[in-house]
Amino acid sequence: MMVHPILGVPAGTIPDEGIRKGGSTGRIGYFGMTRNGGDKMHAGVDLICGVGAPVYAAHAGRVMQAGWQNGGEGKPGAGYGLRVYLADSTTTSVYAHLCHLLVQQGDELEAGQLIGFAGWTGNADPRDVHVHFEIRRGDPVDPVEEFEKIADAERHPPIKGV
Numbered sequence: 203m204m205v206h207p208i209l210g211v212p213a214g215t216i217p218d219e220g221i222r223k224g225g226s227t228g229r230i231g232y233f234g235m236t237r238n239g240g241d242k243m244h245a246g247v248d249l250i251c252g253v254g255a256p257v258y259a260a261h262a263g264r265v266m267q268a269g270w271q272n273g274g275e276g277k278p279g280a281g282y283g284l285r286v287y288l289a290d291s292t293t294t295s296v297y298a299h300l301c302h303l304l305v306q307q308g309d310e311l312e313a314g315q316l317i318g319f320a321g322w323t324g325n326a327d328p329r330d331v332h333v334h335f336e337i338r339r340g341d342p343v344d345p346v347e348e349f350e351k352i353a354d355a356e357r358h359p360p361i362k363g364v
């Protein structure tokens with residue numbers, strides 16, 4: 203099962219339009235957009251939300267890292283700012299620019315568990331509050347496509363034992 207990190211509900215309960223809406227807008231960041239003159243690819247999607255919006259674990263797993271990127275306590279421009287890396291055997295997900303964390307390294311989480319609250323730490327702007335969300339399976343994949351795929355599978359579970 204996969205849970206939307208901002209909506210906090212399983213992918214299978216969200217219509218595709220909702221996944222796209224809850225996901226990227228052209229104005230902030232969609233997967234694969236380039237920055238800095240094209241040498242840097244945006245490896246995730248920017249989920250628009252309010253300051254202090256609850257952020258949920260997209261899947262079950264273990265917290266691999268939780269805290270400030272590079273230990274750069276509150277330093278402006280320090281990339282992801284306050285962030286969480288969550289991993290299971292196939293997938294790592296990343297939640298960045300949070301203002302407060304409720305989990306720490308080594309915690310075992312359920313899908314949908316509250317991990318922290320949205321903010322604008324790192325290189326984020328208070329005028330465009332969002333959670334930078336990544337899904338990596340080895341390489342980064344498009345979280346919106348991933349959600350659409352999983353939502354589809356959850357809406358139409360395979361028929362067993364026929």
Ligand SMILES: [Zn+2]
Binds near residue numbers: 244246334335
């Ligand atoms: Zn981003």
